[in-house]
């Protein structure tokens with residue numbers, strides 16, 4: 647991947663942004679998430695979480711499975727108040 651490849655679409659983060667953070671000594675995906683906001687967008691990391699883990703694994707020589715998974719919440723989507731009152735979406 648090229649340095650300008652977008653890793654997190656929601657937060658507009660590139661591979662270079664992630665690599666710069668790793669280069670500063672941050673190797674914990676949760677720390678990187680909090681520093682860069684990678685995975686904090688509306689999709690809650692559905693795309694970028696795996697890419698972040700792969701990049702950290704590649705930089706540290708660890709397996710992706712050995713890394714701590716970042717926390718995430720279910721994605722939000724706007725719904726109408728009427729839908730809540732009627733019990734439908």
Ligand code: FES
Pocket residue numbers: 653654655656657684685686687688689690691692693694695
């Ligand atoms: S792509 Fe990273 S939070 Fe959506």
